Amino acid sequence: MSPTAQAAPPRTAPSPPPGAGRRRTRRGLSDAGYAALLTAPAAVVLLALVGWPLVKLAADSLYTGSGLGDGRSFAGLDNYVTALTDPGIRAAAGRTVAYTVVVVAAELLLGLAVALLFHRLGPKARILQTLFLYPLMIAPVVAGLLWRFLMIDNVGIVNELLTRVGVLGDPGDVSWLSDPDLVLFSVALPDIWLTTSFMTLVLYAGLQAIPPDLYEAARLDGARGLRLLVSVTLPLLRPVIAVALIIRGVDAARAFDVILIQTDGGPQSASETLSLTIYKTMVGYNDPGTAAATSTLFMIVMMVVAMVAVLTIWRPGKES
Amino acid sequence: MSHLLAARIRTGLLWAAAVAVVVIYGFPFVYLVLTSFKPAVDAIAVPPTVLPQRFSLENYVAALNRPGVTASFVNSVSTATIATLLSMALAVPAAWGITRYRTRAGRVLMAGSLLVRMAPAVAIGIPLVTILGAVGLTDTPTGLALAQTTVALPLSIWLLASFFEGVPREIEEAALVDGCDRFTALLRVILPVVSGGVAVTAIFAFLASWNEFLFALLLTSIRAQTTPIAIANFQSQFGLDWGPMTALATLYSLPAVVLTLLLQRRIVAGLSLGAVKG
Numbered sequence: 001m002s003p004t005a006q007a008a009p010p011r012t013a014p015s016p017p018p019g020a021g022r023r024r025t026r027r028g029l030s031d032a033g034y035a036a037l038l039t040a041p042a043a044v045v046l047l048a049l050v051g052w053p054l055v056k057l058a059a060d061s062l063y064t065g066s067g068l069g070d071g072r073s074f075a076g077l078d079n080y081v082t083a084l085t086d087p088g089i090r091a092a093a094g095r096t097v098a099y100t101v102v103v104v105a106a107e108l109l110l111g112l113a114v115a116l117l118f119h120r121l122g123p124k125a126r127i128l129q130t131l132f133l134y135p136l137m138i139a140p141v142v143a144g145l146l147w148r149f150l151m152i153d154n155v156g157i158v159n160e161l162l163t164r165v166g167v168l169g170d171p172g173d174v175s176w177l178s179d180p181d182l183v184l185f186s187v188a189l190p191d192i193w194l195t196t197s198f199m200t201l202v203l204y205a206g207l208q209a210i211p212p213d214l215y216e217a218a219r220l221d222g223a224r225g226l227r228l229l230v231s232v233t234l235p236l237l238r239p240v241i242a243v244a245l246i247i248r249g250v251d252a253a254r255a256f257d258v259i260l261i262q263t264d265g266g267p268q269s270a271s272e273t274l275s276l277t278i279y280k281t282m283v284g285y286n287d288p289g290t291a292a293a294t295s296t297l298f299m300i301v302m303m304v305v306a307m308v309a310v311l312t313i314w315r316p317g318k319e320s
Numbered sequence: 321m322s323h324l325l326a327a328r329i330r331t332g333l334l335w336a337a338a339v340a341v342v343v344i345y346g347f348p349f350v351y352l353v354l355t356s357f358k359p360a361v362d363a364i365a366v367p368p369t370v371l372p373q374r375f376s377l378e379n380y381v382a383a384l385n386r387p388g389v390t391a392s393f394v395n396s397v398s399t400a401t402i403a404t405l406l407s408m409a410l411a412v413p414a415a416w417g418i419t420r421y422r423t424r425a426g427r428v429l430m431a432g433s434l435l436v437r438m439a440p441a442v443a444i445g446i447p448l449v450t451i452l453g454a455v456g457l458t459d460t461p462t463g464l465a466l467a468q469t470t471v472a473l474p475l476s477i478w479l480l481a482s483f484f485e486g487v488p489r490e491i492e493e494a495a496l497v498d499g500c501d502r503f504t505a506l507l508r509v510i511l512p513v514v515s516g517g518v519a520v521t522a523i524f525a526f527l528a529s530w531n532e533f534l535f536a537l538l539l540t541s542i543r544a545q546t547t548p549i550a551i552a553n554f555q556s557q558f559g560l561d562w563g564p565m566t567a568l569a570t571l572y573s574l575p576a577v578v579l580t581l582l583l584q585r586r587i588v589a590g591l592s593l594g595a596v597k598g
Contacts (some may be wrong), residue, residue, distance in 0.1 A: 036417075042473060046432060054447070060447065066346065117334060128338050133580070135351065139530070139575055142352075146569065150351070155562075156368070197346075254441060256534050257548070283538075299438065303435065306438055
């Protein structure tokens, strides 16, 4: 499941009673020692399965060659120079940004609209809310294939329906997945379809948490409709929107299966985002050095962007 | 009176809008299921129709008779089961340790789990190919499950931690007074209190593995191939064989739909939990 849930950090606990840290049980293990024992296995597994691969990735990024022992040699930062200057990789980075912006912006607008709608209708619309959540559980690979099926030029139901309602003159008029100018937008559709539900869910929960008397106060001051939305709802939703944007932004930037299954990055690489480029560099061109350098850079940029987003948009603790 | 009428009309329009949104949103998946019951020829008929003109199980028979398809289901189930069990076995103590004792190491693990999410899967997957190969786990459900644990475990830790948040400390203290040791108290007393949350977390871990594609693509070839890869191979190997593909995609989505149906209310709680507390 790519569109996954994410919980926020636990609230700060009431401080433990004095002496709690030193309390000992029969086995003589302090609370801190016991806590360490509980968390150690998970930490070790994550270090082995994530930490070690990432260290290896960083190490591999300094070598050239196929990685099978033949002609593997130390290359210093050459792979990084390649990653930063290769026109293919640079174009893919640009497409990744465009793809992420399209997906996240569309989801935020749609998700907010639907969340406001559900919020207005209240608990009576629960069944509709639940139905709306279903795409979240569908595998990205299925979503990608499904939308590809929907968007085939002549056989696809999308063009057929658009023709029937008169938007298109002929079902062959738009080639969603083979028009290089359109394809990056088309491949984003299943991603938007899959995870707008997540946006809606999170924003809906955020709307529920806004105290109704705040709206009353604003109404007494004469605020109505759009004004109410812009000056009361959105500012109060800000932390929630930030969390949703960061989670979805990170996921969208990493998108892989949805695109691979629809176009394999084509036509003429027009829908090839960084994850696909890295995969192809590795598997297709058998160039693990460049693939490793590109993914190292990709990861660093993602983390920096996410951190900056957390600190600037979210601003935890500054407003509430 | 007219004021009341206007309000009624507005509410009616909002309901109509909400229904329309759900219908449009649900349409792609409904269309997939409907198409899977058409005869293979009708599935790619020009022009396409929404409703099947003739009902047929032909696509299902064709899909399940493809070599490797039933084996891929077995692989998917065993991989997801291993990944879920491993994630839960590690995440339950870890999440409890983090929420109950609030040590610095616990906070580091929480933050680390979040950082893992930022790493592109391809960045972890590529070195894992060599690492798992070195320990003889290439193309095995266990190897793939280990890789997928990198997704399922952090997710489980975060979800469980937010469920454990709601457990009053008195419950554990009462159990300790009754003579339980701390670990028994966790298993026998605390866990039953949050059984709903544990179930939801296990479902998310299971689906994270069930739906996962990139690791499966990198780490399996023939023996351990999971269903997403079988679905993906459908198209390249046999051209655009849409009919049977829709049948296989429907079958493959079934567990996710059923699991969601069974625990929908709790899943909503799990999905939104904490996300707003930030």
